[in-house]
Amino acid sequence: MTKFISFSSDISNIELPKKFDYPYNYSPHTLAKIATKELQEYLSSQTDFTHNFGIKNPDDENTLGKMFGILVVQQQDGILGYLAAFSGKLAETTQHKHFVPPVFDVLDINGFYPKTEEQLNTLNSEITLLENSTEFKKAEKIYQRTQKIHEKLLSEEQTKIKQRRKLRKESAQQNNQLNINEEFYLREYEVYLLDKIEPLKKAYFQLKNKIDQLKEQRANLSAWAQQEIFKQYQFLNVENKTTNLLTIFKDSTQNIPAGAGDCCAPKLLQYAFKHQLKPVCMAEFWWGKPLKTSIRKHQYFYPACTGKCKPILTHMLEGIPIDENPLEAQLKEEKEIEILYEDADLLVINKPHDLLSVAGKEIKDSVYSRIQKLYPNATGPLVVHRLDMSTSGILLIAKSEAIYKALQAQFINKTIQKRYVALLDGVLKEGEGKIDLPLRVDLNDRPKQLVCYEHGKKALTQWETIEAIGTKTKVYFYPITGRTHQLRVHAAHQLGLNTSIVGDDLYGKKSDRLYLHAEKITFKHPTSKIEVSFTAPAPF
Template identity: 50%
Template sequence: MPKSLFQNFKVNISGISLPDKFTFPFYYEPHELSKIATQELQSYLETQNDFEHNFGLNDEQEGLVIGKMFGVLVCQNKQGELGYLWAFSGKLAEQNHLDYFVPTVFDMLEENGFFNQEQEIINTINREIEDLELQQEYKDALANLESTKVEAEQDILRHKDHIKQQKKVRLLKRTDAEKVQDTEAFQLLIEELKEESQQEGILLKKMTAYWNYKITDSQKIVDDFESKINELKELRKQKSNALQQRLFAEYAFLNLKGETRSLGEIFDNNPPAGAGECAAPKLLHYAFQNHLKPICMAEFWWGQSPKSEVRKHQQFYPSCKSKCEPILLGHMLEGIEMDENPFEINPAQGKEIEIIYEDDSIAVVNKPAEFLSVPGKQISDSVYARMKARYPKATGPLIVHRLDMSTSGIMLIAKTEEAYLNLQSQFIKRTVKKCYEALLDGIVDDEEGFIDLPLRVDLDDRPRQLVCYEYGKPAQTKWDVIAVENGKTRVHFYPITGRTHQLRVHASHELGLHTPIVGDDLYGAKANRLHLHAKVITFKHPLTNEEMRIEVKAEF
């Protein structure tokens, strides 16, 4: 095993206790050893000259700006010595292999590997297809076929118009002949007119047959080319499918027991793009491959944030769910005792919901922070469950609108179907007015403003949201500053729309306030809680139509 990959700590760590369990990678507070390993990696990134990559940290550096997720894995060798491994997600400086970083699990860039060899065969087929499609003879055949079809359509249409005109002429002749009352002459005329009609019909059939022959003749030349092109496309499809299946089969991950599972097995032969290329699978695979015991790990972002999502330079982040969760929890971490999965812990345990107002048709409650609005996949305790138990005779759906689990504050409860429909209508018409209070983790320059950033879910990392102008739904927020205190800004948010995580993304995104809410563990940094509170709601009572304004002060 190269010494450059399993590295010793550069500082004295003798006084630091090992964690009792391995890091749960999808929600964690980094252990002190992970923090030290991270600091040493970040120090290297700040001073290294081993590779060139534009992270967007130097305005004078040229090239496409690409921030990166890095990972550290603290582990123990057979001699009981502690050290760490480094990894990056995807490629770095257009390479899979760099000094000091663990390699990719499967190297698609390996020069003599089967992937590149098969890919070159597919590229050769692509070039053959392109050569055929660009041949002048093929282009001429296509143009001739199209012009023949147009000419045929026009010629046949002209003859059909001629037939219609002649039909009118024959009708006039017949009408005039009927006035003469010469039976023999009339019968002769009828025969002549019938013969003319038949001849025109015969001519139309002959014209149609002639043009069909011409089109078929032109089509045959096109078909000869397209038959060759389609054969090549089918061959390309077969080669691509075979290469993909081989890749899925040979892209295999180790676990602590020495067992391997392929990408195809883990994802039922349908993995998301980039699966297996993240830092965490690389780190664990290398550790198991080299008989290193995983102790703890952490991942962090280095560089400028992408335009669509919120990533903060040097900040820790969990592993992504869609690509990494099936690999890590479904296989690689089997047999390793981990920190408890917080998503399986009921955050509402021991908390009570305060009833602010209630009558026969509605209730207004103050939801605590870290309390589900509706039942989740693993936890049923929620505002809905509590209200269902409190109002067992309620006829309405109870939950009129939702708050994020981490957000505290006012929620409306409908006890009757009529109240629910009335309040829903008010929300749809946007006549319900809401005010949120938030504490931002920094100083905001302006005193007030308007944010308009469309949002959609991050399909690779639910429930995170992305700013997306192509597919995102409109999301708009007014805001103003209440106070600045101890380097932080207290603000009011007035959401015009109600998208998932709207205020959190609008606060943290660089095109919004570029200052995350204190305690935002998705778009900022963890704290004792998310400092976001639904403070005021104004609506009309569904029965009396009386305007109601309810306020609950924030407790942070």
């Protein structure tokens, strides 16, 4: 059992968790934190491999951070230890002595894929050679050039005939037989041009068909290899049941994500089940330079992703007692909505943190459902805009569809002014600024957002410092656009403020709450047309 690592720290007085962590939202157990600390000490001093994580040289474009994970396990004799893993490849290989092996090693020289890759590379070379050959380029050029000339000649003849017919019509000298002769002439001329170009077409398509056949052969081989890889990823669980990626994702609306099965959690659990080790608790953390897209910070803990890992882990953790999702526990707590203002048209409320604006798939309690009960005769969508579940503060509620549309128009036209207060987990060097980072959803880890200049939507935020409080900073945020998680990502991302909001369990570190509050809103009342402002002071 070469991958079982014994604790070097004294853990004799630490109580074991009663259930395994809920993988997608959890705070690491004390044992997991100790194992993480030991693994990080190893990473800081190891000489087993060479990989530039970018810790000492973050400006180097060739550096790459990496996700690591530990799984605290118990042997059948009761002895505790832990396993370590990394996501994907490390130092251009999938195998390292300190870490568990992959579920399936695509790079295994004795496996089928390296041989298949050789075949694909050979096909690529043949295709490139043929496409760039003088013979093919010459045949293609002559055929296409002649084809254009013939098209032009045929078009000119058609134009001449149309002009002659027009003149005959204008002079009242219509001649049906002449029209028929011209049609016959056009068809004959077209056949003549086709016959003339046929040898050139044949020479070109003989070469092109050969290239197309090679491309089809390459596509078929690549598709077969991909399906074969999916079959080879065989995942165990505690009940010794095995299933593969094709079965796991068969009912998914999306394709099997790239890298599925190569994350830390599946690797760790696979090794544990294969060697009769009982999973106790786990933790995954980022080591090295942050990413340019999704938010990953050095030494921060991150849960398993929902897109790639959740379908796999649902199978692998079957039969193991799992902790309740902490989020569901938070949402079960009764939280009161404070009404700041009310008239015949609308409400201005102060939403507590950890309450949904509108109902989710599983959680029905929300601002919308409560307002609906309080005002059963109100029409329209009611909730004019939204706040993240974790964010507290001011929300506008419309009592009719007409008022809803009027307020929505102000949001669309960006005439409504909003101000948020946030407590950041760091000290800022500047006093104010603007953040311009386009955002889109992380398809592999919903509902998280990431920065994407190719497909992201424009997202703008102005900010200013209120005060520094020790190692933290209180700021005002003025969102110019209203993207999902905009303020949270703009705060945490390295190209933004590079310091997450305190308590941000998605992009930073957990705390008693997310320290983000929608404090003030200014808008034009849809009925009176008078500009009004409302404030709900931040509770922190």
